[in-house]
Amino acid sequence: MPASETVTTRGNAAEPTPETLWAAVLTAARWTRADELEPELRTFAADPADGLRAVADTSPEGLLRRDPSLGWITRASTAPVARAFFDLYLPICNAAARSTLTIGHLGQSLDGYIATTSGDSDYVTGPDNLRHLHRMRALCDAVLVGAETVAMDDPQLTVRRCAGDNPVRIVLDPQLRLRAAHGVFTDGAATTLLVCDETHLERAGQQFGDAELVGIAMGQDGLDLRSLLTALHARKLRSIFIEGGGKTVSAFLEQDLLDRLQIAIAPLVMGAGRAGIHLPAREHLADCMRLSPRVFSMGDDILFDCDLRNAGATMAMAQPSTSASHRIV
């Protein structure tokens, strides 16, 4: 298959709708979290009403299998559009309750910027990628952003473009420079945690607007992000979607605390702007990260989904090609 080929099978009446596929993914995530699956049930069809419905292992309706060691996997016979959908979202559903899963996402221009120099990022990527962001929020326990994103965008960080529950919202503001008037601290739409340098807690108290203040020790490079993830895990916040901006995603990447990195590239040229990923300079190309992404097309945008831990481990039966771009409905 040529590298630029996009798999398109729209119009096939047998294909489940995007809403049915999403209901299946949400149900898979919910069952994994609740650990409420009966072991003898192994093969499932997408069901518009219930999300997933157990079927016989040999049923042609079966799209997903539940493997005791691998978790949710796509059946080899599943049609390409549904398979691409599951390949993208099942790794998030398979997050084990024991460990933390962190996913960083940035939407950037062809020339690598996530916002103009003045901070305008409304919007870099198109509606299909924005829906993907909302799906990722719905699948994760928490969505996390840096102070500059709240200062510039005043984002809601809620789930509005798909079905699903709002995650806990986390803002990194070590010096407490933000104002309590931002929507994320006042709208009551979801729990918000404001993470600051722990030395500010005595002066600032426990609340910031409606948000709870969480004090974390400062390390050499800012907040001690490893301690932060431990503190979040203790609060049962185990899948963390790091939605920007560039400085925040880069800090997790640099400290080797990202499990997945998702970069969506839009056909947009800014010429100058705020950088996406920026890491300390390396002299030799051989010392730079070369990743093995899976590639998905979202409208006019291309999403590179990189497993930074264990390439291949999440795609057992139906291995998606890394060289083709699969359309996400």
Ligand SMILES: NC(=O)c1ccc[n+]([C@@H]2O[C@H](COP(=O)([O-])OP(=O)(O)OC[C@H]3O[C@@H](n4cnc5c(N)ncnc54)[C@H](OP(=O)(O)O)[C@@H]3O)[C@@H](O)[C@H]2O)c1
């Ligand atoms: N296209 C996209 O995908 C996307 C997504 C989100 C945001 N944006 C845009 O990107 C811009 C903001 O991005 P940005 O890179 O400038 O900033 P950012 O990542 O949103 O926020 C950076 C700030 O957050 C705090 N912070 C983050 N990580 C920290 C750590 N490990 N330790 C201590 N503090 C930490 C620091 O606050 P202090 O400075 O107070 O120390 C830091 O300066 C905005 O223009 C926004 O519109 C674009």
